[in-house]
Amino acid sequence: MATDIRLKEELPTVTDLLVETYTECSRLNHLGHEPLPSRDAVAEIVADLYEVLYPGYGKRQNLHIGNIAYYVGNIIDALHDKLTNQIARALRHELCEESPHVDCEKMAQPKAVELLRRLPNIRKVLEQDVDAAFRGDPAARTHHEVIFSYPGLEAITVFRVAHELYALGVPFIPRMMTEFAHSKTGIDIHPGATIGPGFFIDHGTGVVIGETTDIGVGVKIYQGVTLGALSFTKDDDGELLKGSYKRHPTLRDGVVVYANATILGGNTVVGERAVIGSNVWLTESVPPDTTVVLEKPRLRLRGSKLGHEPLTYEI
Numbered sequence: 001m002a003t004d005i006r007l008k009e010e011l012p013t014v015t016d017l018l019v020e021t022y023t024e025c026s027r028l029n030h031l032g033h034e035p036l037p038s039r040d041a042v043a044e045i046v047a048d049l050y051e052v053l054y055p056g057y058g059k060r061q062n063l064h065i066g067n068i069a070y071y072v073g074n075i076i077d078a079l080h081d082k083l084t085n086q087i088a089r090a091l092r093h094e095l096c097e098e099s100p101h102v103d104c105e106k107m108a109q110p111k112a113v114e115l116l117r118r119l120p121n122i123r124k125v126l127e128q129d130v131d132a133a134f135r136g137d138p139a140a141r142t143h144h145e146v147i148f149s150y151p152g153l154e155a156i157t158v159f160r161v162a163h164e165l166y167a168l169g170v171p172f173i174p175r176m177m178t179e180f181a182h183s184k185t186g187i188d189i190h191p192g193a194t195i196g197p198g199f200f201i202d203h204g205t206g207v208v209i210g211e212t213t214d215i216g217v218g219v220k221i222y223q224g225v226t227l228g229a230l231s232f233t234k235d236d237d238g239e240l241l242k243g244s245y246k247r248h249p250t251l252r253d254g255v256v257v258y259a260n261a262t263i264l265g266g267n268t269v270v271g272e273r274a275v276i277g278s279n280v281w282l283t284e285s286v287p288p289d290t291t292v293v294l295e296k297p298r299l300r301l302r303g304s305k306l307g308h309e310p311l312t313y314e315i
Contacts, residue, residue: 083112152201230265
């Protein structure tokens with residue numbers, strides 16, 4: 001391949017101009033500090049968690065009751081080290097300016113161990129999620145099919161772990177986990193949301209669930225559903241107020257929300273067993289056992305037959 005030497009000589013100038021922006025646009029870089037959590041390492045942690053939450057479905061086959069303890073034990077040991085390291089990095093970044101001498105490794109280890117302690121209970125909830133998908137989708141032939149191939153379950157699985165880290169006060173990593181799942185599945189669940197067992201996301205692409213959403217037991221939603229904020233509170237300077245004040249809706253037990261419905265607002269409560277139809281825009285509460293649907297639209301169809309004038313009729 002021919003190289004134009006004159007063009008290549010411009011590269012040091014490009015480098016100098018780029019480096020100048022590292023001072024001017026300092027929010028876009030992290031220089032001269034301790035390392036931040038690693039995206040690759042967090043992805044590895046998610047993969048390891050899948051191995052212990054769904055053993056036999058991932059990298060290692062031929063597992064049985066005789067060798068499972070040894071296999072899982074090795075992964076748990078590795079997860080302890082990986083989680084402790086990444087949590088320490090996250091905590092160090094949050095605390096380094098105000099408390100530079102804090103032992104972040106010492107703070108991180110109990111959080112890592114506590115997450116690992118919670119994995120058995122997470123599995124018990126996930127079993128209900130898998131069963132909800134199997135029972136809720138006539139196309140699901142087996143529970144195995146749900147675990148192997150349903151993006152909704154993948155997003156929920158990552159959420160359930162990330163939510164526990166979020167509750168333990170771990171910065172960065174919970175959101176990194178759920179955004180990793182978001183990039184793979186198209187399903188965006190904030191780790192701060194509260195979601196009961198038996199949750200099923202059918203198809204899933206385009207689903208958005210905000211930070212303060214509260215979802216009950218046995219809820220089912222379809223693709224394109226948004227559970228979002230109606231408005232944002234601002235402080236005296238006009239800046240958005242941060243924090244976990246209630247901005248997103250509450251869905252009680254047994255609610256079903258069909259495709260592309262939008263439910264907004266922290267005061268919006270959808271009562272038990274209510275059904276929200278497709279494309280509904282909802283900003284007020286709904287009583288239990290209520291069905292909310294849009295009025296049927298009128299369609300205009302135009303067609304013609306050979307030798308006749310075009311026909312127009314409505315449905």
